[in-house]
Amino acid sequence: MNGELRLLADIGGTNARFALEARGGQFADVEVLACADYATLDDAMRAYLGRAAGRALAVDIVRHAAIAIANPVEDDQVSMTNHHWSFSIEALRLQQGLATLLVVNDFAALAMSLPHLAADGRERIGGGIELANRPIGLIGPGTGLGVSGVIPAGGNRWIALAGEGGHVSFAPANKEEAAILEALWGEYGHVSAERLLSGMGLELIHWALTGKRLDAPAITGAALDGSSSDCRRTVDTFCAILGSVAGNVALTLGATGGMYIGGGIAPRLGKLFTESSFRARFEDKGRLRPYLARIPTYLITEQYPALRGVSAMLSDRVAALP
Template sequence: MITTFDELRLLADIGGTNARFALQTGPGQFECIEVLSCAQHATIGDAMSAYLALAGQRGYAVQSVRHAAIAIANPVESDVVSMTNHHWSFSISGLRTERNLATLLVVNDFTALAMSLPYLQPSQRERIGGGEELHGRAIGLIGPGTGLGVGGVIPAGTGWVPLASEGGHATFAPNNREEARILDFLWNEFGHVSAERLLSGMGLELIHRARTGERLAAPDITGRALDGQGAESAACEATVKMFCAILGSVAGNVALTLGATGGMYIGGGIVPRLGKLFSESQFRQRFEDKGRLSSYLARIPTYLITEQYPALIGVAAMLSAKIAAEQ
């Protein structure tokens, strides 16, 4: 039997460029997903109004929306949220009043992504390597994109609690002499070298420059690597392979730190674009390469998130928990 809500719920996943909206009609049921350009709307309230008007034109009873949740690419530490990668700034309580909402939840987008992990179906993820997840155990998350997100979720009663983390800024440790040479190169430029310095869009560029001396944008590096033609492609492919190997080591560190026997997930915008360059890389080998703890890591499965809108799944779960707690 399909369960539906008495009222539609509004969900949003907002980045610096695009705002993804959906209406939730029941558990795991998302409809009318639309992506709006942030630049085309003066405020977040205007973007919400534009989306609801569009949904209304399509026959959805948007006047029934009384509960909403927003996952946003920004710290959420007080009532006022000022985006660091866009000009939108708003008061959560003010926006709730403006929209006449009974509930408005605003959370960091990576927190919402972490909360999606227990609810992802096999069709929404791709297994990388072996291992077998233990149900009801901690789940880890790492996501290279503009920066490096690190987090996870732990079981709490019948639900889950997300772990806020700045683990992407933990100090990078090389695994071999070539990585030690790259670390030495980056020390001269930055002093402290975090994992994020290498595992991000900027990190791809830095690895490539340290290896070849060539300044190349991250999309060009991955594009040439995927092209597979010529010496330039080979150099870029080597850069991507090193990126994937380092990601495996850092993901293994996160899994050890959290005891993530419920699985370790890879999100972010970079890895899904790499295709076989990632699935056939040394990622899994390096994930397990932890000396005396290698057998422990070998039992932990690793997954690439393939769901297009996973943050909506996570923020929907958080909204349901908040509504239940308030009733």
């Protein structure tokens, strides 16, 4: 990789993914570090760059960097809620000797990747035709439930939407889901979409349906290998609820540019997801069914999409520099 390199990172509570980007958008030297192995983010960045230098990459000329992090980013001070790292963006910039350090919410970065995904970085679920230069929606069940989207801003520019849509109130679509809601009301009071559409949500759905406690990996494993009809029922219910909530997001945003599913859970389900009632429930909005039927839904399959998105956001920031 010749010429100036940019440093990109996607920081979660467990892992920190780093990459170097050359002019033209070529990624190289992607490396995943365990957050627990480093006292600070500064230490993790130095460790990655040191190893990259050992591989003969010219990291000494890195001037611009961008970090997507699983945390709200509202001012200069960032304190991770799912890890102990806490830092000042400006202080970290100075420590790293950077001209630019952009730090953004990881789901906003994931949303910003959507207009830039290659055809082999997504899998279509159902029908519909995306419209150019229209809002694009995003929902992602994982540890929690992320909701975002991007809207066109003229030319090739897009603006990512940051919000807490995963915490909207859950609305059941049938008697079985109403029974799940009633069971969880007794436990939690307010029941959000995230309460069900997350790793913990799989466990709560299973408990509400069967009265049994199982962890999420056990539920998905037994559903995938066909060893438990109860676990299969749990996963089917999860996918159906995800379809309803994704449809709500698409309606709210007017996401005629497409609706995307990210996060860690859906890709692991394979055909249990792609052949589920997700798409039918996505469209099941009464008089608005024809509107939803025209919107395509995609499962994100690219390995590091947040890096793609944060790269686009860094390009916008650098282009705006005097």
